[in-house]
Amino acid sequence: MNLFDVYPVYDIAIERAEGASVWDDKGNKYLDFYGGHAVISIGHSHPHWKKRIQDQLNKVAFYSNSVKIPLQTELADKLGKLSGKEDYQLFLCNSGAEANENALKVASFFTGRKKVISFSKGFHGRTSLAVAVTDNPAIQAPVNSVEDVIRLPFNDEGTLRKTMDEMGNSVAAIIIEGIQGVGGIRVATDLFLKLIRELCDKYGALFIADEVQCGYGRTGKFFYTDHADVNADIYSMAKGMGNGFPVAGIAIHPRIPAKHFMLGTTFGGNHMACAAALGVLEVMEEENLIQNAAEMGKYLTEKLHEIPELKNIRGEGLMVGFEAEEPFKALRNNLLFKHYIFTGSAKPDVIRVLPPMSITREQIDQLIDAIKKEISSIKQSGIETLSIGS
Numbered sequence: 381m382n383l384f385d386v387y388p389v390y391d392i393a394i395e396r397a398e399g400a401s402v403w404d405d406k407g408n409k410y411l412d413f414y415g416g417h418a419v420i421s422i423g424h425s426h427p428h429w430k431k432r433i434q435d436q437l438n439k440v441a442f443y444s445n446s447v448k449i450p451l452q453t454e455l456a457d458k459l460g461k462l463s464g465k466e467d468y469q470l471f472l473c474n475s476g477a478e479a480n481e482n483a484l485k486v487a488s489f490f491t492g493r494k495k496v497i498s499f500s501k502g503f504h505g506r507t508s509l510a511v512a513v514t515d516n517p518a519i520q521a522p523v524n525s526v527e528d529v530i531r532l533p534f535n536d537e538g539t540l541r542k543t544m545d546e547m548g549n550s551v552a553a554i555i556i557e558g559i560q561g562v563g564g565i566r567v568a569t570d571l572f573l574k575l576i577r578e579l580c581d582k583y584g585a586l587f588i589a590d591e592v593q594c595g596y597g598r599t600g601k602f603f604y605t606d607h608a609d610v611n612a613d614i615y616s617m618a619k620g621m622g623n624g625f626p627v628a629g630i631a632i633h634p635r636i637p638a639k640h641f642m643l644g645t646t647f648g649g650n651h652m653a654c655a656a657a658l659g660v661l662e663v664m665e666e667e668n669l670i671q672n673a674a675e676m677g678k679y680l681t682e683k684l685h686e687i688p689e690l691k692n693i694r695g696e697g698l699m700v701g702f703e704a705e706e707p708f709k710a711l712r713n714n715l716l717f718k719h720y721i722f723t724g725s726a727k728p729d730v731i732r733v734l735p736p737m738s739i740t741r742e743q744i745d746q747l748i749d750a751i752k753k754e755i756s757s758i759k760q761s762g763i764e765t766l767s768i769g770s
Contacts, residue, residue, distance in 0.1 A: 390716070392404050400735055413733050413735045414723050414724040418620060418734040419619045428659055452649045464602065469633075472649030474645065479628040479629060481509050484510075484552075491552045493551060493552035497585075498530075498555050502556065512525070530543060534568070537575050553586040553614075556573075557592075558595075561594065564726035570608035574610055577612075587613045589605045593619055598697055600675075600697035672738065674697055676740070677698045680698070680747075710758065711751070
């Protein structure tokens with residue numbers, strides 16, 4: 381059987397990982413400033429995280445949600461305390477797309493409405509409802525076409541207010557990434573997030589904060605919307621939640637009632653997933669990783685601003701993007717293949733930097749030095765080419 385070829389991949393096979401480093405099958409060591417789409421939150425192969433999983437594996441790996449799973453309650457308590465959302469309710473699932481599917485479903489159940497507002501360049505997943513609110517027609521099959529999705533310009537307060545004034549009474553939810561990941565590290569303004577809260581309150585819609593990539597401490601606060609002092613009705617979480625173990629969830633406001641069978645999942649909240657997620661939260665708390673994300677993010681951004689060839693540097697904490705335009709379009713590939721540093725990308729020219737929250741100044745300095753060297757090399761190559769051509 382062949383693999384279904386949907387992923388363009390680098391010819392690199394990772395065999396081992398620790399902290400912010402990974403090693404390939406040829407023994408090459410790479411510095412990981414991408415963490416597999418911001419999944420690696422506490423660092424690769426953290427010993428406490430591994431022990432949490434190993435200890436649980438020696439007890440029970442899986443049983444269904446038809447019985448009590450005390451680890452779920454332990455996780456909910458820990459997550460509530462660390463996030464400051466102790467009165468919220470937790471539903472556990474497996475992926476960011478599934479989290480957003482369930483968030484949208486809860487909103488529709490609660491409001492009795494169908495329409496959903498999302499925003500340009502937003503990415504919320506690849507499954508039915510999640511892909512319908514995602515701004516990428518290329519990954520939407522005909523069956524994913526939903527007439528009730530209203531897509532508006534990102535950060536456009538006037539258009540959002542006008543739309544809600546016209547049809548707010550039929551809107552179930554407004555869903556937004558506080559910082560767009562795939563969309564190129566575009567940051568929602570505090571005023572825009574506050575307006576979403578105001579309009580949801582006015583018209584009885586639910587505010588869904590898609591914190592799959594920008595949440596879980598990465599930006600220096602637990603949720604990105606915390607920067608704007610805004611509370612969402614539902615928070616979707618995934619990626620950094622399990623540090624590589626598949627686990628996701630939605631945190632649901634206490635005023636939204638649960639009903640038996642309104643949501644369900646086979647694997648969500650299983651024993652191993654909860655152990656992995658608890659390991660992540662315990663490390664985040666013990667090692668003050670949210671504070672480290674804030675401090676290292678500030679340092680990273682300051683150092684990037686010292687490089688004049690990089691344009692439109694933006695983001696928050698350890699979710700940072702910048703543009704490498706001509707003649708520096710090869711920068712990302714050159715960082716990988718010449719300097720052994722992984723970064724991410726977004727179209728057309730954005731480089732995304734999403735390291736573990738445990739990243740150090742020394743490792744950031746390695747990245748900055750490599751960027752400076754590569755830019756200098758590209759510029760020198762251009763000068764040499766010009767000299768030869770002349």
